[in-house]
Amino acid sequence: xxxxxxxxxxxxxxxxxxxxxxxxxxxxxxxxxxxxxxxxxxxxxxxxxxxxxxxxxxxxxxxxxxxxxxxxxxxxxxxxxxxxxxxxxxxxxxxxxxxxxxxxxxxxxxxxxxxxxxxxxxxxxxxxxxxxxxxxxxxxxxxxxxxxxxxxxxxxxxxxxxxxxxxxxxxxxxxxxxxxxxxxxxxxxxxxxxxxxxxxxxxxxxxxxxxxxxxxxxxxxxxxxxxxxxxxxxxxxxxxxxxxxxxxxxxxxxxxxxxxxxxxxxxxxxxxxxxxxxxxxxxxxxxxxxxxxxxxxxxxxxxxxxxxxxx
Numbered sequence: 074x075x076x077x078x079x080x081x082x083x084x085x086x087x088x089x090x091x092x093x094x095x096x097x098x099x100x101x102x103x104x105x106x107x108x109x110x111x112x113x114x115x116x117x118x119x120x121x122x123x124x125x126x127x128x129x130x131x132x133x134x135x136x137x138x139x140x141x142x143x144x145x146x147x148x149x150x151x152x153x154x155x156x157x158x159x160x161x162x163x164x165x166x167x168x169x170x171x172x173x174x175x176x177x178x179x180x181x182x183x184x185x186x187x188x189x190x191x192x193x194x195x196x197x198x199x200x201x202x203x204x205x206x207x208x209x210x211x212x213x214x215x216x217x218x219x220x221x222x223x224x225x226x227x228x229x230x231x232x233x234x235x236x237x238x239x240x241x242x243x244x245x246x247x248x249x250x251x252x253x254x255x256x257x258x259x260x261x262x263x264x265x266x267x268x269x270x271x272x273x274x275x276x277x278x279x280x281x282x283x284x285x286x287x288x289x290x291x292x293x294x295x296x297x298x299x300x301x302x303x304x305x306x307x308x309x310x311x312x313x314x315x316x317x318x319x320x321x322x323x324x325x326x327x328x329x330x331x332x333x334x335x336x337x338x339x340x341x342x343x344x345x346x347x348x349x350x351x352x353x354x355x356x357x358x359x360x361x362x363x364x365x366x367x368x369x370x371x372x373x374x375x376x377x378x379x380x381x382x383x384x
Contacts, residue, residue: 077185077200078370079185081252083209089213089216097365099365102365103361109140112140116173117143118173119172119176121147121163122146122147123149124202128363132367133176136371139364140372140376142371147167161193168194173375174197175198179203182203182204183203184203185203186200210367210370212245212246213249214363214366214367215246215359216249222355223290232291233247233260234259234284235265237259237261237294243259247259259277260279262279288330289327290330290331291332293318293343294334313342313343318343320351336360338356
């Protein structure tokens with residue numbers, strides 16, 4: 074396991090599998106009467122969020138607390154960042170307070186890398202989403218969910234649909250799923266595929282219907298209107314018609330295929346309400362699995378790996 078978790082590309086097959094296997098063992102903690110383990114007692118985890126978040130922030134907080142770590146939640150709103158404090162000075166403050174790990178979400182791509190490589194802090198840095206770059210723990214929980222339903226991901230076909238251009242989830246999933254041996258197809262309008270996507274380990278398509286019948290899992294991406302400063306498609310209705318997942322399209326999937334979404338969803342745009350709430354949807358399960366996967370990541374970064382190696 075690397076010292077920091079900044080990118081899905083940092084994980085080779087062995088490291089990724091180790092996180093997933095550890096998460097499998099930790100998943101049962103949520104079903105226990107007392108949902109706590111003493112593993113990280115005395116450690117301090119800081120959730121450093123410069124962007125709004127519900128699932129990721131709460132998931133990391135729950136994960137750290139279930140491992141008995143002390144948790145400090147930092148929000149840019151209402152902090153000295155609103156007065157102009159730099160990322161460096163914020164990091165030095167957290168270091169002075171004895172943070173053992175920082176989970177950072179930032180609107181600027183590369184901010185977690187800067188935090189980790191400039192030696193402002195001695196603790197582990199976990200990327201919880203940086204701009205339009207990456208979101209490695211989301212990719213891990215997605216792979217974990219797929220593996221529980223589909224088994225070994227080697228040779229499985231995963232179709233990722235929608236706003237790939239603005240999606241850090243798509244990039245991290247493409248990298249991690251390739252590492253785990255899956256075949257990834259990106260489906261999007263030409264305007265919503267990023268420059269340089271031909272260098273990714275994926276196949277690209279503009280036609281959703283052509284990609285459904287062979288898919289073992291379909292992941293719908295949210296249309297990120299807040300990041301769009303131009304017209305990337307004619308209208309919401311046209312986008313939904315061409316790239317939305319409705320019941321008719323879902324019924325074309327193989328019987329074993331699952332439907333995923335990283336959330337939050339634009340119901341009625343990239344996915345209809347009946348599909349989101351159908352038995353084939355594992356969207357709520359992804360949230361549950363997210364806590365176990367983030368417990369595994371924090372455990373391996375702060376406790377498990379070093380202790381096992383020195384034992």
